Amino acid sequence: MHYKEYKTILSPRNGMNIYRGCSHGCIYCDSRSKCYNMDHDFEDIEVKLNAPEMLEATLKSKRKKGMISTGAMSDPYIPLEAELQYTRRCLEIIDRSGFGIAILTKSHTILRDLDLLKSINSKTKTVVQMTLTTFDEDLCRVIEPNVSTTRERFEVLKIMREHGIPTVVWLVPVLPFINDTEENLRGILEYCIEAGVYGILNFGIGVTLREGNREYFYQKLDEHFPGLRKKYHQKYGYSYVLSSDHNNKLMSIFHAECAKHGIESNSKRIFEYLRTFEEKNSYEQMSLF
Secondary structure (H helix, E strand, C coil), X not given: CEXXXXXXXXXXXXXXXXXXXXXXXXXCCHHHCHHHCCCCCCXXXXXXXXXXXXHHHHXXXXXXXXXXXXXXXXXXCCCHHHHHCHHHHHHHHHHHHCCEEEXXXXXXXXXXXXXXXXXXXXXXXXXXXXXXXXXXXXXXXXXXXXCCCHHHHHHHHHHHHHCXXXXXXXCCCCCCCCCXXXXXXXXXXXXXXXXXXXXXXXXXXXXXXXXCHHHXXXXXXHHHCXXXXXXXXXXXXXXXXXXXXXXXXXXXXXXXXXXXCCCECCHHHHHHHHHCXXXXXXXHHHHCC
């Protein structure tokens, strides 16, 4: 871990990443790709030293309130967060400033900040997003080794529902020859149905590989799935998009089950929902207490 001072904290679309790098060890992580120009080892996490201060100054200067998003490039609840509490400090600022939050994680550590997520949601909108890829817990520990298991993330989704906080699941990626099965898909969908999620993001059954994350992915295939690397090479070569042979069948099941249970599966509409700022009026806020 190392610190670095930055001049900005929000992207033009209000995206925020407090950390650069991650220690979750997910074998498919796109954030390892060289195109993101990370000039340090991925596990040597870079901490944006003045992130909370920059965020507070930036939000004060904004003429209109809106949604802040975080977690797209680095999980805001990596183990370092327990000590540094940068994510919590930023949530406190977002809460005080009257902005909304759309936060993406794979960690049950988010429950530590349930008080702030509820407070933000009482005034505008909190959306908690969880990545679920692998229903089998043992397989999950191989693919996503240093983070909460799928079952633990499912429990987080249920707790958010109990507190009136909407949730979105990222069902991506699904790895060819590993978890691209109907059993895996239906298991995750059952979790989503029971947790009452607003929507599920899925862009097809498969995975994308670029320079940087491709090498790490194949290294982990050699480690955990001997012989599978050769199968990938023979079928996909150096393709960017690696689609499963079961894509059409599984996507049909996915859309049918979402429609049946009132879960949004249109990616465009889900992203619009995540970006839409909603300010509750005083009557709605009073009714929560």
